[in-house]
Amino acid sequence: MKRISALMLAVLFCTVIAAQEQSTFPAPGSDAYDRLKKEGSIPRGFYISGARDSMPAMKYIVQPAPASSVACECMVPVDGTFSIVPFTIGLPPNYENDDGSSPIIALPFNFCFYGQTQSNCYINNNGNISFGAPYGTFSANAFPDPNFVMIAPFWGDVDTRSITSGLVHYKITPTSMIVKWEAVDYFNATAVSHQSLYNTFQLIITDGSDPILPAGNNVSFCYGDMQWTTGDASQGTNGFGGVPATVGVNRGNGIDYVQIGQFDAPGSNYDGPFGNPDQVSWLDNQTFYFDVCSNNGNNLPPVVNAPQSCDTIEMCVGDTLDISATFLSPEQGQTTTIAVNPNGLVNFSIVSNTGGNTATLLAVLVADASNVGYNTISITGTDNGSPAQSTSADVIVHIISAPAISFSFSPTANILIGTQVQFNDATPGAVQWLWNFGDGDTSSLQNPVHDYSATGSYTVSLTVTLATGCTGTLTQVIDVVEEVIQLPVIAPNVFTPNGDGKNDALDFSNLLMYHGNVLQVFNRWGNLVYESADYKNDWQPKDMSDGVYYYTLFIPDRAETLTGFVHLIR
Template identity: 30%
Template sequence: MNPALLTIAIIIIPFLTIAQTEKSLQPIVAGSEQYQELKASGELNTLIENGIKIIVPQNPISSTQKVKEYEGGTPLPQIFASACYGYTPPTTPSQTPALSALDDGTIGPISIPFSFCLYGTNYTQFYVNGNGNVTFTNGFITYTSSGFPTALTEMLAPFWGDVDFNGAPGGQGGLYYEVQSDYVKVHWVDVGYYSSHYDKLNTFELIFTDGNATILPPGKNVGFLYDDMNWTTGDASGGTNGFGGSPATVGVNKGDGIDFIQVGLFDQPGNAYDGPQGSNDGVDWLDNKSFFWNVCNSTNQEPSFVGIDICDTVRVCVGDTVQLDITFLANDVTDSSWASIDTTNVSGLTINSNTSGNGSNSCIIFSTFIATINNVGTHVVSYSTWDNGTPPDTINFTITIVVDTISLLPTITGDTTYCPGDSVLLNATIGFDSYLWNTSASDTLDSIYVTQGSYTVQGFLGGCSVTTPPFIVTESPAPIVNITGSAIICFGDSALLNATSGYDTYLWSTSTNDTLDSVYVTQGNYTVTVTDSLGCKEISSPFNVVMFIPVNTITGQIPFCPNETITISSVSGFSSYLWNTGSTTQSITVGAGEYIVTVTDGNGCTDIDTLVLVAEPAPLANFTIDPLTQGGTNQPITFTDASTISFGNVTSWAWDFDVTSIGGANPSFANTQGPHIILYSLQGTYSVSLTVIADNNCQGIFMSEYLIVDDIIVPTIFTPNGDSHNEFLVFKNLEFHSGNKLVVFNRWGGKVFEQENYANDWNGDGNSVGTYYFILTVEDLEEIIKGTITILK
């Protein structure tokens, strides 16, 4: 690998969406509540088919896509590859993926640092689509798979189904991609299915390359690689518990409705699979499989094979029988396929049958290999398969068979000495099919307990066996052990105790699981039992650990109002203080809230105390106004205090009846509870405030706007004659009222003028001198204003 390419970029993908229709229906925002409701009800598929537009919240793709009818065509073949090119997780799998709240997402375009060839077209950008596929011209959000071929778009679809990333538990639902100089990887890791189901998860990977990258088998530029697959269909695609409904599609699509590769359509659990063109398949069949193609050439492709991996080496022992059954698939339903097997110098291989096939019936070779002592070694079996396509094409590959003798030699390990009254565990080399010790015909495990004596074990593997030399066990004497470590600990801490090193095993009094030469403990008395290399045991003297606990309390709480502060303190005499505010002093000045201080004493022991400060209740200032929403000039307006307090009493009031200083309030101020009657001499919107203080000295403020406006004055005549005087039909005070509508009719009932929110700007529009009738509707007036108006010139 090029050293410059060792830095891998793992990117957690946020999702975007694109529109998928050209028809001008009311658009829907992808990921919106409306989008999710329509998808959950099953109506969204119908709307998309009828041309509904999907609006992208950000980074939209402007081009649209239209579903075209399938015009028939020829699927390209598939090649089933081996675990030597199997699924690998993202480069940094510990990184938790970020999950988008936007369903059916896509991101792109993403630049490709090489030219990717798909059916003769080179692409230098791609789109990662959340629903298990990658496209190159536009992003693609369709969540219900339609199978291949389709004219919707070009596509690499390792698993086109309704993937759901929203609300995944435990950090599940990751989507990653990495771009290198000669390949691109896209990972869907532990993803669930719509709507927010994570009882079943799928993990799969897409790789596409410049055709030369060594990450794929030679000559291939696309790979689909699978880990564990458990579901096929989301709820909105007719699925129930992840299965049924519209099947998920696996394959490659040119986008012309003709050329495609289809591995299968998956809608059920299990391993059912009868080829790309057969019945719908079981998703478990994909587990740990890999598929590779060269999708650049749109002409005839070589036949494909199923049943053995492209770089397999079969290892067998003497006496084993291996069944080698390989199925070859033609790349077109009209093509026929044939295969041959070369058994030259391959002793023990028998061809049971060799049947030719076509696009509907596969070509199959059944063969059997028997490993014997006479064919120990390495054998290479060569296969060829060809079709009668245009032009005809051939693929050759080999399988290596290695017949092993029993190269594994058994040995005995364990203590050669032990203490009186004990026994020794002897272990034979693991990896044999079975064992036989010289102690008894019933001792057939890979280990045995013994006392003093001479012992052998016979190991059996692949029809062969071998016996070890004698292993001698004798008795011997006992060890000495002491415990060292800290005898003082703080509350919540632990002490590291160490036993005398150099012994084979340790067993502390704390737990049968504590078998190292050191252990972390809390307060108490402890011993350790050691065993030396001779198997002898000894128990140490007790070691006592004492715990120190400092006491910390926060003081200084006194009553205070909201937005005020007080000073609180921890106990003096500690070595250090640390508050949750970041302060490191003994005392801090704060307002309402929760405060935590951690203190440390001279032994390094800490204690934590918490104090919650609650402010005194402040009064809630309020008042009422009569008339309620508006009044006229010089009309008495009554302001009545309506302030409340949860505890205590209001003792002070301060009124300001003209905060905005319009100048029409009389009086402008008051400092009693009221009620207060105010006269306003000028029209306008007045801001009125009330400040109240309770007997705990806490205050509250309330402000409200009030409109002073007079009645509308209706004119009788206006003269639009160009002398700049009385040129317009003006209703005095109309501008102080909310929305209106004016309609004017001539004396024969014909409408000559109409305007919403009339702004006193009609000049008669050239109508002749005479009398006209008008209707003026004002939203904040109950009655409609009607009358006549005369135009003179």
């Protein structure tokens, strides 16, 4: 109880520095502060000094680096390795607050910022981190701005005090810091006339070598569902309008900056970093990677928005993949162009490639069997700054073979109504099956049995799935016929091929009811003298001598073989 009371006394009043003048205001989070904020009496461009500056550096647990190199990832799920940011305004364990900042954070790695090493920072509740000073400023400015040194994935008036609002989480490793604003609300969202809206976004900074980001980058902005832009104290209404939220990086010298955009409305329209304020849902599920280390003529390389560059994309042969990338020029008036190298991939085509202050690429890849395995598509954006700077993004595509589908069924002919038809899959590596028997019935068994209730031709399809997730479909036609009386095949004992039109051929009675019959005839010495793979009662030998001949007749439809002797007499 004493500790909480001391904390409340420490923040009862604060000193606000704005426009180089010093004034005393009630502490953020207090009723008096909220009242002044709603009235518009809190100046823009302030940060809180006094009690915050006297607090010791923030203590935190450095999470161990992964045991092995991990693939880059953007939106990292909050788990047990994350902690809630201990803002100096707000009480533990959740530190719900408005306009608060963390104590100073001593980073366990060197973060390169415009050619200078930053070894500590502040996490500010209002959607940014800062260097040199904490900021409680809730109404964002456009960049460049000489008064703020910050990296802002979404600089807006975040307020986590509502019951339904999420919190701000962080995680520090030896080479990276992740800050995630998860489903956070805006200022005064709890007013009776207002609706609660929530934003989820994340910032990652690294030492430039951590594989959590693509090579050559040390900052990423990642977004989930973005639902609001502006709090009430920034002239917003129901989360929109008023002073736009700002997304970007600001060096604080009034010259060097990166601006991805300003946002003040619902919807998904976007006209570039420096046009009119944009609509916030354009940020939904977006990913931006960039390098803020360069001090090469104060020209940073282009910012890449290519979500596919941070994953290995798996495709099955025959699949189609749309590949998109956007490069934002860091400064107003710059033009960026895009170059693409598919590195030998076939069936790769560029749909559009448009340069500009916002450069865009759209390409299509149809996975081909000749490219089975891992493939790299290299995409590079180059600006026309002085000197020119480039950013590259590699899209890794893993193309997987399609199934070699095969199946059979039995019987194959004379299938009657009610006949039990056995279907057998012979596809190598199949782990899932979906049969469609063409009559409305299906089965997920590997080798099902099915019977038909009506005659007709049925298209049977088998769709299989391999362990890799690749699928394929094969179809065959099966004929169901009416039941017929199967008469026995009767063999003759004599035939007279003398050309008189009477009994000239070796004629088996009822044989033509059956198909695929195999006849072999042998002479008295056992020599094969005649053979037919589909005998039609049409053998009339001209050069055979009279005598006794031996025959075998295989009738597959009856699963029967007839044997016997026949006399040839002229």
